[in-house]
Amino acid sequence: MNIDTLFTVMGICVVAAPTLLLAVLGLTSLLPRPLSEVAMARWTAGCVVAGLLASLTILAAMLLTGSRYVPLGLGDWVTIPREHFHFHLKLVFDRLSVPFAVLTFVLTGTVGSFARRYLHREPGYGRFFLSFAIFLLGMTVASLAGTIETLFLGWELVGLASALLVAFFHERAAPVLNAQRVWSVYRLSDAAFLLAAVALHHATGAGDFAGLMGTGPWPEGHAALTSGQALGVGLLLLVAAAGKSALIPFSGWLPRAMEGPTPSSAVFYGAFSVHLGAFLLLRVSPILELSAWLCAAVVALGLASAAFASVAGRVQTDVKGALAFASLTQVGIITAEIGLGLRYIPLIHIIGHACLRTLQLLRAPSLLRDYRMLENAVGGHLNHEAPAPGTWFPDRTRRGLYRAGLHRGHLDEALDRFVVRPFVGVFRWCDRMERAWTDFLSGAASRESDRVAPVAPGGEEA
Amino acid sequence: MLGSLASFPLLMRILLPRRTARLRHLLGRMVTPPLTQLQLLRTQADPGPGKGQLGYTRAEMADIVGGVLRAIGLTERFAPLVVIAGHGSSSLNNPHEAAYDCGACGGARGGPNARAFAQMANDPRVRRLLADGGLTIPDEVYFLGAFHNTCDDGVAYLDLDRLPASHREDFERARLGLDEARRRNAHERCRRFRSAGLNLTSDEALRHVEGRGEDLSQTRPEYGHSTNAACVVGRRARTRGLFLDRRAFLTSYDPARDDAGATTLTGLLRAVVPVCAGINLEYYFSSADPLGYGCGTKLPHNIASLLGVMDGAASDLRTGLNWQMVEIHEPMRLLLVVETSPGVLSAILEREEGIGRLVRNAWLQLATLDPAGPAVHVYRDGRFEPYEPKARELPVVSSSRAWYRGWRDHLAFASVAPGDGSPTRGSRGAHR
Numbered sequence: 001m002n003i004d005t006l007f008t009v010m011g012i013c014v015v016a017a018p019t020l021l022l023a024v025l026g027l028t029s030l031l032p033r034p035l036s037e038v039a040m041a042r043w044t045a046g047c048v049v050a051g052l053l054a055s056l057t058i059l060a061a062m063l064l065t066g067s068r069y070v071p072l073g074l075g076d077w078v079t080i081p082r083e084h085f086h087f088h089l090k091l092v093f094d095r096l097s098v099p100f101a102v103l104t105f106v107l108t109g110t111v112g113s114f115a116r117r118y119l120h121r122e123p124g125y126g127r128f129f130l131s132f133a134i135f136l137l138g139m140t141v142a143s144l145a146g147t148i149e150t151l152f153l154g155w156e157l158v159g160l161a162s163a164l165l166v167a168f169f170h171e172r173a174a175p176v177l178n179a180q181r182v183w184s185v186y187r188l189s190d191a192a193f194l195l196a197a198v199a200l201h202h203a204t205g206a207g208d209f210a211g212l213m214g215t216g217p218w219p220e221g222h223a224a225l226t227s228g229q230a231l232g233v234g235l236l237l238l239v240a241a242a243g244k245s246a247l248i249p250f251s252g253w254l255p256r257a258m259e260g261p262t263p264s265s266a267v268f269y270g271a272f273s274v275h276l277g278a279f280l281l282l283r284v285s286p287i288l289e290l291s292a293w294l295c296a297a298v299v300a301l302g303l304a305s306a307a308f309a310s311v312a313g314r315v316q317t318d319v320k321g322a323l324a325f326a327s328l329t330q331v332g333i334i335t336a337e338i339g340l341g342l343r344y345i346p347l348i349h350i351i352g353h354a355c356l357r358t359l360q361l362l363r364a365p366s367l368l369r370d371y372r373m374l375e376n377a378v379g380g381h382l383n384h385e386a387p388a389p390g391t392w393f394p395d396r397t398r399r400g401l402y403r404a405g406l407h408r409g410h411l412d413e414a415l416d417r418f419v420v421r422p423f424v425g426v427f428r429w430c431d432r433m434e435r436a437w438t439d440f441l442s443g444a445a446s447r448e449s450d451r452v453a454p455v456a457p458g459g460e461e462a
Numbered sequence: 463m464l465g466s467l468a469s470f471p472l473l474m475r476i477l478l479p480r481r482t483a484r485l486r487h488l489l490g491r492m493v494t495p496p497l498t499q500l501q502l503l504r505t506q507a508d509p510g511p512g513k514g515q516l517g518y519t520r521a522e523m524a525d526i527v528g529g530v531l532r533a534i535g536l537t538e539r540f541a542p543l544v545v546i547a548g549h550g551s552s553s554l555n556n557p558h559e560a561a562y563d564c565g566a567c568g569g570a571r572g573g574p575n576a577r578a579f580a581q582m583a584n585d586p587r588v589r590r591l592l593a594d595g596g597l598t599i600p601d602e603v604y605f606l607g608a609f610h611n612t613c614d615d616g617v618a619y620l621d622l623d624r625l626p627a628s629h630r631e632d633f634e635r636a637r638l639g640l641d642e643a644r645r646r647n648a649h650e651r652c653r654r655f656r657s658a659g660l661n662l663t664s665d666e667a668l669r670h671v672e673g674r675g676e677d678l679s680q681t682r683p684e685y686g687h688s689t690n691a692a693c694v695v696g697r698r699a700r701t702r703g704l705f706l707d708r709r710a711f712l713t714s715y716d717p718a719r720d721d722a723g724a725t726t727l728t729g730l731l732r733a734v735v736p737v738c739a740g741i742n743l744e745y746y747f748s749s750a751d752p753l754g755y756g757c758g759t760k761l762p763h764n765i766a767s768l769l770g771v772m773d774g775a776a777s778d779l780r781t782g783l784n785w786q787m788v789e790i791h792e793p794m795r796l797l798l799v800v801e802t803s804p805g806v807l808s809a810i811l812e813r814e815e816g817i818g819r820l821v822r823n824a825w826l827q828l829a830t831l832d833p834a835g836p837a838v839h840v841y842r843d844g845r846f847e848p849y850e851p852k853a854r855e856l857p858v859v860s861s862s863r864a865w866y867r868g869w870r871d872h873l874a875f876a877s878v879a880p881g882d883g884s885p886t887r888g889s890r891g892a893h894r
Contacts, residue, residue, distance in 0.1 A: 106473075110472060110473055110477070111476075113477060115679070116679075117677060117679040117680055118679040118680075121789070168762075169761075169773075169774070172773065174776065174777060257775070259774035260774075261761040318775075319764060321775065352466040352468075355469040356468035358472060359468045359471060359472040362476070362555070362678060362679075363555060364765065365760075366556075368768065369554070
């Protein structure tokens with residue numbers, strides 16, 4: 001077997017394993033007798049191990065052959081010849097994607113094993129593992145994506161799984177509302193991503209990273225764009241990354257996302273979802289190099305997010321909220337590193353941070369015990385009289401910072417007021433105009449839906 | 463970069479929880495030998511937080527030791543080694559850990575109390591004071607403190623370095639007996655855990671419960687007092703050989719040694735009734751209304767302000783027991799059976815307002831067991847009425863294990879008589 005066949009077979013395995021898992025869990029959940037807990041856990045473990053082994057094989061083969069860039073085309077899935085558009089599914093194995101894929105399999109496997117016992121006898125056990133499979137597939141596809149459409153596919157799957165798991169306890173209102181909030185921010189960042197993809201497509205005629213970024217494996221690629229194009233596309237991608245990674249001004253959703261079961265919070269907001277924006281920036285790093293303004297924007301956004309999260313994280317009263325902001329602080333720093341032109345350091349930072357934060361989030365319910373052990377070891381109460389951080393600020397500033405942190409920077413309120421309200425207002429205005437004109441033209445109330453009463457709750461809902 | 467190192471504990475603690483815990487304990491022992499001393503004797507007259515104001519005077523120690531020994535009827539025929547065990551429960555990733563600890567003292571652990579009690583009871587000066595009060599503890603009797611971890615069925619013996627060489631052999635015998643009890647207890651508990659097979663051996667069962675206590679992802683480290691249904695205050699001889707399915711609190715009390723005014727019983731009930739009824743009602747309401755009185759499922763719980771849990775990102779503080787603790791509980795009021803006469807108990811209900819209110823307002827059911835015979839009287843509508851049992855015969859089994867083997871649900875009473883035949887399967891349904 002020659003090395004190319006090995007790469008092809010293993011590369012397909014890496015993506016096929018999560019696809020198989022999703023198909024099995026998804027299809028059996030439609031059957032009258034769904035899989036048992038043990039069977040679902042076994043399928044998950046088996047597919048994760050298969051994917052991990054395949055990606056490790058690729059890593060070993062790449063190291064042995066010294067190959068740094070292995071593309072793997074899976075054909076065109078959709079073609080629109082007239083628009084010169086083809087949805088080209090293509091995977092790329094390089095120094096960025098392989099570590100990310102390995103990390104994905106290791107952490108999701110571990111957290112899956114955790115969830116198997118944590119969710120034991122929970123009514124939503126099957127639902128959790130189904131969303132988990134969606135997430136695994138999305139994450140694998142996103143990390144290995146070789147074209148911007150492929151990346152978008154993975155990106156969407158991750159967002160879907162993320163929102164579904166935030167709303168895991170859908171019998172209560174708060175998780176559902178917060179999941180909708182997460183979902184809305186994700187849609188906003190998706191829209192920015194799509195616009196960027198279309199813009200790229202227009203500028204270069206292809207969405208392929210390789211064509212787009214010229215020759216050379218990551219991180220040495222060069223994009224065939226002008227500086228101005230790079231700035232425009234890059235800013236759109238930055239908005240997309242900011243939405244996904246909860247950077248300013250989208251930070252409000254991150255603590256709200258801590259509604260799901262602990263393992264999903266850990267793997268999404270400690271490890272992957274929150275790093276996906278940074279990963280996108282790393283992926284398109286050749287664009288960043290074309291525009292100094294873009295780099296400056298990335299650094300500024302990263303540092304601002306890190307500073308904000310560090311202030312907000314200090315005053316959170318709940319452990320998961322504090323961890324969410326701690327996570328965001330690091331993501332902000334990672335983003336700034338990317339903006340500064342570093343490539344390997346952010347990657348290593350992401351891997352290290354993902355491992356540490358996952359463990360911390362999984363251990364979050366141990367906080368009381370940890371405190372007790374610490375106090376037992378110290379032999380008394382912990383010293384709360386120690387000077388609070390930031391004493392060099394004047395009192396007024398400190399109070400202001402405290403309030404800003406406690407209110408999470410009023411970011412959600414600001415978004416509601418300055419983005420959501422005008423947006424809704426415009427469309428309501430359009431609706432009113434349309435109604436007025438149609439009524440005027442027809443000479444009577446023209447809209448049938450106005451005469452239909454809102455659906456009354458029936459049956460059990462009443 | 464350093465963060466990547468966190469992947470080792472992450473992987474090990476989740477994939478191999480029990481092994482990792484053993485490794486950590488081993489390392490912990492190598493690094494810091496646990497050497498602590500209790501501050502027991504108070505030198506100042508007034509208690510307080512200051513220097514020399516902690517602890518008890520000798521007279522207080524004698525009161526404490528004498529009170530406990532008289533209450534449990536251990537005033538003569540002492541064994542050479544008396545093990546006093548406190549209890550507590552240790553589990554990981556569990557904000558509700560205290561709910562498995564001692565309910566009477568608001569969620570603390572009894573190890574230090576057992577250690578202190580043993581030290582006080584061994585003090586010759588305390589024993590002299592006790593002897594002056596008429597309670598003679600022979601010189602060869604030694605008290606040993608211990609701590610029973612109800613989650614992994616581990617027993618830690620405290621201050622073993624002070625154990626006299628003369629008692630070493632007795633201690634080894636006691637330890638062997640307790641080890642067997644640990645294994646059997648773990649085995650009987652395991653039948654309730656869905657994730658433990660029904661065919662475990664005793665050793666596998668012990669390993670299983672040890673793994674549960676050290677598992678970060680385990681939301682049901684133990685079931686605690688779940689399924690509690692009854693409390694028997696009386697001589698253990700009256701219930702010996704009866705299979706109670708781990709559903710009864712057993713409190714030792716010997717009516718023959720009590721005085722006419724039932725002073726000992728009153729003291730006992732003053733502690734037993736609020737504690738057992740409190741535990742029972744806590745489980746009752748948390749399982750009857752898991753979202754209102756209980757705190758719902760613990761999966762989204764989020765520790766807030768170091769004092770409680772919220773559901774998810776923001777919610778009210780959740781009180782009560784979580785669903786994982788009470789899912790096998792059957793909400794029912796405690797049946798308190800006291801080995802005494804209805805007259806004595808009625809007098810106590812009259813005298814003790816706290817107990818009387820609980821009983822009169824039907825927060826628990828009360829019955830007496832005649833100290834001299836099998837007659838049972840049940841408290842109904844303010845008076846004791848004779849109880850007519852519906853069934854006269856109990857199934858007879860050779861051992862508890864033969865009765866519960868292969869069953870997950872509640873089991874009916876059975877009479878355990880070693881050497882008898884195995885029961886018929888049809889007779890096991892839960893006793894109502």
